[in-house]
Amino acid sequence: xxxxxxxxxxxxISKAPLTESNAVGSDIDTDDTWKxxxxxxxxxxxxxxxxxxxxxxxxxxxxNGVATISCSNEFKRETILKDYNKFLxxxxxxxTGQNLQIEIVVKSDGSSEPKERYKFLHKSGNAVVDLFxxxxxxxxxxxxAVKKARLNPRYTFKSFVVGANNRLxxxxxxxxxxxxxxxxxxxSYNPVFYYGSTGVGKTHLMQAIGNEVLRIYPSKKxxxxxxxxxxxxxxxxxxxxxxxxxxxxxxxxxxxxxxxIQFVETYPKTQEELFHTFNTLYQANKQIILAxxxxxxxxxxxxxxxxxxxxxxxxxxxxxxxxxxxLAILKQIMVDKKITVPDAYLDLIAKNIESSVRExxxxxxxxxxxxxxxxxxxxxxxxxxxxxxxxxxxxRVTPEKVLEVVSAIFEVPVKVxxxxxxxxxxxxxxxxxxxxxxxxxxxPLQKIADVLNKKDHTTVLYACEIIPEKIKKDxxxxxxxxxxxxxxxx
Numbered sequence: 001x002x003x004x005x006x007x008x009x010x011x012x013i014s015k016a017p018l019t020e021s022n023a024v025g026s027d028i029d030t031d032d033t034w035k036x037x038x039x040x041x042x043x044x045x046x047x048x049x050x051x052x053x054x055x056x057x058x059x060x061x062x063x064n065g066v067a068t069i070s071c072s073n074e075f076k077r078e079t080i081l082k083d084y085n086k087f088l089x090x091x092x093x094x095x096t097g098q099n100l101q102i103e104i105v106v107k108s109d110g111s112s113e114p115k116e117r118y119k120f121l122h123k124s125g126n127a128v129v130d131l132f133x134x135x136x137x138x139x140x141x142x143x144x145a146v147k148k149a150r151l152n153p154r155y156t157f158k159s160f161v162v163g164a165n166n167r168l169x170x171x172x173x174x175x176x177x178x179x180x181x182x183x184x185x186x187x188s189y190n191p192v193f194y195y196g197s198t199g200v201g202k203t204h205l206m207q208a209i210g211n212e213v214l215r216i217y218p219s220k221k222x223x224x225x226x227x228x229x230x231x232x233x234x235x236x237x238x239x240x241x242x243x244x245x246x247x248x249x250x251x252x253x254x255x256x257x258x259x260x261i262q263f264v265e266t267y268p269k270t271q272e273e274l275f276h277t278f279n280t281l282y283q284a285n286k287q288i289i290l291a292x293x294x295x296x297x298x299x300x301x302x303x304x305x306x307x308x309x310x311x312x313x314x315x316x317x318x319x320x321x322x323x324x325x326x327l328a329i330l331k332q333i334m335v336d337k338k339i340t341v342p343d344a345y346l347d348l349i350a351k352n353i354e355s356s357v358r359e360x361x362x363x364x365x366x367x368x369x370x371x372x373x374x375x376x377x378x379x380x381x382x383x384x385x386x387x388x389x390x391x392x393x394x395x396r397v398t399p400e401k402v403l404e405v406v407s408a409i410f411e412v413p414v415k416v417x418x419x420x421x422x423x424x425x426x427x428x429x430x431x432x433x434x435x436x437x438x439x440x441x442x443x444p445l446q447k448i449a450d451v452l453n454k455k456d457h458t459t460v461l462y463a464c465e466i467i468p469e470k471i472k473k474d475x476x477x478x479x480x481x482x483x484x485x486x487x488x489x490x
Contacts, residue, residue: 028096034059036095037088043139044087049158052338053079060105067092067100070107077104141218146211149222154336155207161332163325166201169194169316173205176287177212180220189314191278191288195295196318199356202291205318206257209289213255221253227263231270251280255287261310262292265301275306282309326350326360333361341367344479344486345382352386397488399437399451405487406433409480418453431463432481438464440485 041054053076060068069088071077080088081104092100146153162170175188194202210222225233230250237246250256256277264270281288292299295317296310321329327350334341341364349363366385403414412429419426430452437448438460445457445464454460471478 028062028098030059030061033062033092033095037091040091040095052335053084060107062096062098062100065098065100066103067096068103068105070105072106074106077106080104142214145214145218145220145222149210149214150224151207151210151214151222153211155204156211157208159332159336160201160204160208161321161325161329163321163328165319165321165325166205169205169318172314172316173209176209176289177216179287180213180216190282190285191290191310191313193296193310193313193315194289194291194318195293195315197293197320197355199358200318200320201357202318203259204357206259206289206291210255210257220255222255222257223250223253224257224259225250226259227261227270230258230274231267234270234273247277250277253281253286255289256281257289259291260293261290262294262299264306265299271303271306275303275309278306278309288313320355321357323350326353329357329360330364333364339368342479342482344483348382348486349386352383397441399441399443399448402436402441402484402488403433403451405484406436409484409487431467432484434460434463435467436481436484436488440488 037059038054038057042050045054057069057071057076057080060070062068069080071080081102085102089100089102092098092102143153157170157174160170172189172192176192179188194205196202207224210224213220214222233246233249237243258274264274278288290310295315296307299307299310327346330341330346330350333339345367346364349360349367353359353363363386367382370381370385400414403417406412406429407414407417410425410429410432412426416426417430417433434448434452437443437451438445443451445460448460449455449457452460467481471481
């Protein structure tokens with residue numbers, strides 16, 4: 001099976017005999033050209049990414065060295081220009097034989113969708129190859145291979161968020177894939193043993209390796225299995241007297257991925273079978289990837305010969321993600337699921353869910369449930385869902401902390417808020433500080449006046465009356481105030 005590679009297909013296109021549709025200097029058929037481009041995009045990008053950014057796009061015209069592409073909205077336009085410009089430019093150049101610049105316009109009427117299927121005939125000797133039929137066939141084989149391997153196609157490197165907690169583990173995974181790209185296995189690390197607590201991304205990373213291997217070489221034999229599934233299949237093989245079929249399945253693969261390997265400690269017979277499977281694959285230079293909730297040395301009741309083999313390659317510890325990584329994971333989930341959640345709520349989730357990616361996704365789902373019911377959740381409701389101890393956090397907030405947060409978000413120095421200047425920006429920040437001190441800390445009016453160096457409480461009272469009215473009329477102001485509350489209390 002030939003390697004599925006965008007660059008290779010692009011080269012094939014560029015080397016194709018010039019026809020009326022792609023000859024330099026002739027009129028370019030925009031329908032045909034764009035079908036060439038989109039087929040290449042589909043081969044390189046996963047389905048979610050392609051649908052998010054390129055569904056509904058179309059090549060409007062090619063004129064004076066500029067290819068004008070239409071898309072449905074401004075956000076999509078900006079994203080394509082930022083992240084895919086060079087990619088598109090390369091693809092168009094190879095499809096047309098011309099060095100084209102890219103212009104993207106917003107056109108939401110959908111009137112320029114391609115209407116016919118494109119067939120591009122590439123002559124190689126005397127053979128005529130329908131290049132894109134071949135590409136579609138490769139894609140279908142890839143999808144079938146993923147299904148047969150028991151992999152989740154959602155678990156890819158593109159959807160895996162790299163942070164300080166997993167950078168080494170991800171680098172090791174990429175190294176394994178690089179071995180495949182160089183037509184071999186197990187040149188860098190074998191076995192690879194990932195360990196860490198539940199929900200830190202071990203399964204995602206292992207399956208990303210499997211998915212990427214099959215994307216490159218769909219004909220490779222890849223198997224993903226949990227140790228429990230391995231055990232059940234072994235028992236069934238013994239019962240039906242199909243031991244050899246079972247052994248063939250697991251000992252003649254190119255890449256074996258076993259999850260939750262720690263549970264093998266309670267099954268001595270499974271340990272024996274796993275040992276022989278491990279040896280067979282290792283001696284054949286085939287890749288083995290394992291995952292556990294603890295390091296090999298901490299897995300009790302396994303034989304020393306099995307333990308030493310677990311430790312014989314690369315052992316990687318994956319820690320729970322830090323705040324920045326948790327926030328990035330939440331944003332990646334939103335992209336994958338095509339949903340939108342206010343940044344303030346993402347911040348709230350990221351600050352309070354620390355242990356696992358699964359818990360982060362679960363918390364995000366709970367917040368989304370409220371919005372789907374037609375509600376706009378408040379901070380209190382979101383905090384309640386996340387079981388945040390609001391009151392204990394509220395007690396630790398001081399008046400000076402309120403002023404510091406308002407100062408940072410509204411960009412007015414605390415010294416200025418306490419001063420006598422009365423520009424609209426300063427007055428607004430001052431009023432918001434008064435409003436928060438009153439509503440959140442329940443400080444008496446006169447004490448608030450003292451905090452802000454005001455003579456009496458009437459100014460405070462006015463602020464407490466006017467700010468709720470402004471919030472009703474100005475959604476951006478409301479969002480900023482909610483951000484202040486998030487920084488202070490949640």
